[in-house]
Amino acid sequence: MSINCLALDFGASSVRLILGKYDGEKIEIAEIHRFLNEPVVLHGRVYWDFLRLFHEVKIGLKKVSKLNLKIQSIGVDTWGVDYGFLDKNGDLMQNPIHYRDKRTFKAVEDVHKIISFDEIYKTTGIQYMNLNTIYQLVSDKEIRDDIYEKADKFLMIPDLFNYFLCGEKVNEYTEATTSSLIDINSKKWSNEILNKLGLRSEIFCNIAFPGTILGKITKEIEDEVSLKNINVIAISSHDTASAVSSIPFDDENSAFLISGTWSLMGKKLNDPIITVDSMRNNFTNEGLAENKIAFLKNITGLWIIQQLKKSIELSSGKNISFNDIIEAAKDENNKDFFIDVSSYEFLLPLNMAEAIADHCEKKGQERPKTLGEHAIAVYNGLVYQYKLALDDLELLTKTQVRSVNMVGGGIQDEFLCQMTANTIKKPVIAGPVEASIVGNILIQLMALGEIQDLNQGREIIKNSFDVKIYDI
Numbered sequence: 001m002s003i004n005c006l007a008l009d010f011g012a013s014s015v016r017l018i019l020g021k022y023d024g025e026k027i028e029i030a031e032i033h034r035f036l037n038e039p040v041v042l043h044g045r046v047y048w049d050f051l052r053l054f055h056e057v058k059i060g061l062k063k064v065s066k067l068n069l070k071i072q073s074i075g076v077d078t079w080g081v082d083y084g085f086l087d088k089n090g091d092l093m094q095n096p097i098h099y100r101d102k103r104t105f106k107a108v109e110d111v112h113k114i115i116s117f118d119e120i121y122k123t124t125g126i127q128y129m130n131l132n133t134i135y136q137l138v139s140d141k142e143i144r145d146d147i148y149e150k151a152d153k154f155l156m157i158p159d160l161f162n163y164f165l166c167g168e169k170v171n172e173y174t175e176a177t178t179s180s181l182i183d184i185n186s187k188k189w190s191n192e193i194l195n196k197l198g199l200r201s202e203i204f205c206n207i208a209f210p211g212t213i214l215g216k217i218t219k220e221i222e223d224e225v226s227l228k229n230i231n232v233i234a235i236s237s238h239d240t241a242s243a244v245s246s247i248p249f250d251d252e253n254s255a256f257l258i259s260g261t262w263s264l265m266g267k268k269l270n271d272p273i274i275t276v277d278s279m280r281n282n283f284t285n286e287g288l289a290e291n292k293i294a295f296l297k298n299i300t301g302l303w304i305i306q307q308l309k310k311s312i313e314l315s316s317g318k319n320i321s322f323n324d325i326i327e328a329a330k331d332e333n334n335k336d337f338f339i340d341v342s343s344y345e346f347l348l349p350l351n352m353a354e355a356i357a358d359h360c361e362k363k364g365q366e367r368p369k370t371l372g373e374h375a376i377a378v379y380n381g382l383v384y385q386y387k388l389a390l391d392d393l394e395l396l397t398k399t400q401v402r403s404v405n406m407v408g409g410g411i412q413d414e415f416l417c418q419m420t421a422n423t424i425k426k427p428v429i430a431g432p433v434e435a436s437i438v439g440n441i442l443i444q445l446m447a448l449g450e451i452q453d454l455n456q457g458r459e460i461i462k463n464s465f466d467v468k469i470y471d472i
Helices: 050-065 104-114 117-124 133-143 145-150 157-166 173-177 191-197 219-225 239-246 276-280 303-316 322-331 352-362 371-397 414-424 435-447 454-464
Strands: 003-010 014-022 027-036 040-042 045-047 073-077 083-086 153-156 212-216 231-234 254-259 262-269 284-287 293-300 403-407 428-430 468-470
Touching (some): 014 050, 027 050, 027 435, 050 157, 073 239, 104 133, 104 191, 157 173, 157 212, 173 284, 231 435, 239 254, 239 293, 262 371, 276 371, 293 371, 303 322, 352 371, 414 428, 435 454
Antiparallel strands (some): 003 014, 212 231, 262 293, 284 293
């Protein structure tokens, strides 16, 4: 008899509900429901459409009920840093605000007048990004005080989904570490930071660690979707942590590269690295399952390609595929176009193609005109950042990385994988594609007592999914 787990994987542009079947040796996965996750702009503010997302989750669960399978559990992983507030009745007070919203720019200055980034980093180990939760919360305290002051509980995005599925209010550890409010050593909310910034400590919940069974789905949900007795498990709720859980490392000196809307280059460590050099190089220490640390660098990823596709389709009135973009880049004769993918210009432009062209022109290049010229500029910018991040990673960890395990949706782009190997001058081991989903399922299996630990889990991954090696 197989163990059936559901993985809800929320990406920054799409969401999938996946069924994972474990037969004691291998995991098989099947997509049950997929839907878009698009930001909503209203009155100049950028929101996540949480109610629509939860509605789609229930549509997916109804599809599961028609399979007539015994479902043991469900786990949710999402992006980091974002959150919502519950009122005293347990109701969501407002749709969560998107991390690409610009409200935090002033808050960064306000925070650092009170507590320096050096102090924040020494406590939390989290890199500086203006979208970090710490700046969002201070911004809310200043400009959304009517909501902030009335809030009863603070839940990050996966916590919100867990709460509305089973009724338990907790903050999952790996997701909470992305907030810049968790003491990386004590693994608790930093009262020192909260007190200095005047943030209300009573709204924060207890920390739940990966593999915690929170409870069963509520009777209301059971009745609506015709499923019963499903455990809701707090897995490694931050999608990065879930992805790292699935990587079948063969060498302790392998690095990982998670390729999706964001790119993340790093290593799995036993202890955080918090030094002046790691801070200056903007490396972050995020929580993982089994008390490990993901020491990594965040790099803008395929977000730019995704938005380039949209802007080209809008201007041309024609649909193009991602493969069209890849082929155009491969066939482009002028390979010299280049953008700095980390530039603020690519955060949330109205027209990504125009933003790329403007950036190239400002940097003294020709203005790209064709799809291929736009695309190669992005690819060149991406792999250049990968090389810089890997060089820094080796220096900071004092190790020689022998290979890079590349996972995530981006590995379906073989052109990107080969460009990466050529640029970093190390073999790239690509797979599994569905890294966050597989890691999500592994933690569920651990919580259910079906596997002992992630070492056993990674052997199962090797038996279940193919990898491809890109040599230099």
